[in-house]
Amino acid sequence: MAPGRLPRASLPRDPAPAAEATRLHELLERLGAALRAEARAAGADLGLQPVHAEVLGYLGRCNRYSDGPLALAEYLGLTKGTVSQSIALLERRGLVARGDDPADGRKVHLRLTPAGKRALARLVPAGGLEAGADALGHAERAALLTALEGLLRALQRARGGRSFGVCGTCRHFLREPDGGRRCGLTREPLTERDATLLCREHEGLAPAAAGGP
Amino acid sequence: MAPGRLPRASLPRDPAPAAEATRLHELLERLGAALRAEARAAGADLGLQPVHAEVLGYLGRCNRYSDGPLALAEYLGLTKGTVSQSIALLERRGLVARGDDPADGRKVHLRLTPAGKRALARLVPAGGLEAGADALGHAERAALLTALEGLLRALQRARGGRSFGVCGTCRHFLREPDGGRRCGLTREPLTERDATLLCREHEGLAPAAAGGP
DNA sequence: CTCGCGTAGTATCGAGTCGATACTATATGA
DNA sequence: TCATATAGTATCGACTCGATACTACGCGAG
Structure with missing residues (x-):
């Protein structure tokens, strides 16, 4: 946590990464x-x-x-x-x-x-919030949502919590040959509506790139 | 507040703006x-x-x-x-x-x-949060901060609250001919450190573009 | 079959948040 | 000088929240 000097040539255009994270x-x-x-x-x-x-x-x-x-x-x-x-x-x-x-x-x-x-x-x-959201363009809004989703996942991962997502983003979700939906964890078939609901057994698709060498 | 139809030709690539705001x-x-x-x-x-x-x-x-x-x-x-x-x-x-x-x-x-x-x-x-922030690039992080600042301002404005910013973004902040700093509201001179502290009298610079056509 | 263990949930207690209301004290100004 | 506004405190009741202890059910090993 000591501030210290940057080991690499410091790029002047990054206003101290730690300060950005704090902000x-x-x-x-x-x-x-x-x-x-x-x-x-x-x-x-x-x-x-x-x-x-x-x-x-x-x-x-x-x-x-x-x-x-x-x-x-x-x-x-x-x-x-x-x-x-x-x-x-x-x-x-x-x-x-x-x-x-x-x-x-x-x-x-x-x-x-x-x-x-x-x-x-x-x-x-x-x-209140809508006014602010309207002020952003389509692309900006989409980027904002994506970035926030990433942050939320990171936080949930750090706290060891569950992600509570829907089937579409869950690794247990199975598409059957006949077109039906099924949960690979409970083996139960899922209706179209089921697949839109939050699930406590949800686990993200991509395990995310490994951290250390 | 009634949902209603969009007065303008609806762009199919926007996944229902209301749903985006909810998300x-x-x-x-x-x-x-x-x-x-x-x-x-x-x-x-x-x-x-x-x-x-x-x-x-x-x-x-x-x-x-x-x-x-x-x-x-x-x-x-x-x-x-x-x-x-x-x-x-x-x-x-x-x-x-x-x-x-x-x-x-x-x-x-x-x-x-x-x-x-x-x-x-x-x-x-x-x-926790830092891991997520690190996963974003410089530009994305900057865009995220800007977008969030905009949302916060919108929320504060809607609630009639104060913005609690620093002198650099305040319309009362004055730069004197001799290089000194002064608050246009209290008329008091400000030290360099003063200008980095949160102030309850803070008011944003740009009144933001008017809403109408 | 029952003993032990794990899981799902409830009961109770104490510290603290929070809003509402009522209050004190100081400033301001007609 | 008297009314009013401002800054803050006191007190009450409903509620959150964690900790701890508890009940009840399910499940597997012996």
Whole structure:
């Protein structure tokens, strides 16, 4: 971590890579805080916290392997105990319903109630960001999304977390000779809709180039 | 807010602008959550919450007009009452010290104690993000920073918040004939270091192109 | 078949965030 | 000088969050 001199001829046009990384960290943190403040304001009249909006949003977009408290805890980066309380609150409010697993008595499946879906719809937009996104061109916007996806993957990898992607970017996804879809991990066939939902077993396609020589 | 049809001939190569904006929102929220989880882990052994790291980081980088509870509340997007409690905690822990304003008896100036600076240093890095940033080229990284800065400005503008920038990007900043620096708002001269600190009175240079046709 | 172990989830406690409301004290200005 | 605005604090209640301890179920080895 010592600053030190650059071992290679220093290119004057790079404003200290470490400073750039710090600036990136700061910008993402500020953006995250601003989004959080928006979420707080949006949820205030419903009596919901930012984390509740995340729970509802996730439950609206996850598949049947990923709709339990544990998956939610992994997605949010919180402990299962903490998440259990937030779920209890959402259940008391009638926004989330719980169902048993027919095959495994330990498991719980969560789903949005109609009221939960309505609440989610009221929580989503907020705007603000769209104005900024509109100011960017097509190409810039696409590049931004790609770059952010890369950063998110890097962060998830560093923290040993799961990636929670959809089938299209998962290495377990199989295309059958008859055109059907199947998950190579559970061996189960997948409907078209299944393939658009977030999965906790998701693993990225490219293992990414190896690091050291 | 009704979806409606595009008034102009719709370009088929744009995958639904609204979906792109949603995806952007989601990515930034995920990134923010991941960073927050990192901050939580980093602060855990010091007994500090993510918001404490933000307070310490801000106090290490703000100028003398911006080191009070109210400025902090604006920066964090929280109420002054909430912030007052967090400050009280940091003061109890000996990480932050408070001083009176010689001119205005209502004001309080906050500063990091040596212990606070040490704590901040332990809170900063975490890594993870750097790996992702390294994977991008110079140009991509620069474009990413620029795009994120634009988004942040848009969000701050939409929320009516302050931008908290440095003198170099502030419309009040004056360069004097003798080479000195001065703030056009307070009329006070500024040292070289002053000009590198965050200011709550900061206002962006370009009012941004008007919206209409 | 039951013992042990691992997994999924819940219960409870304490520290802390956070907003709302109400309050004190100082500045400003008509 | 009296009203109003500004800066900050105090207190309350709902909630988050982690830690720890707990229940219940599944699964495999003996």
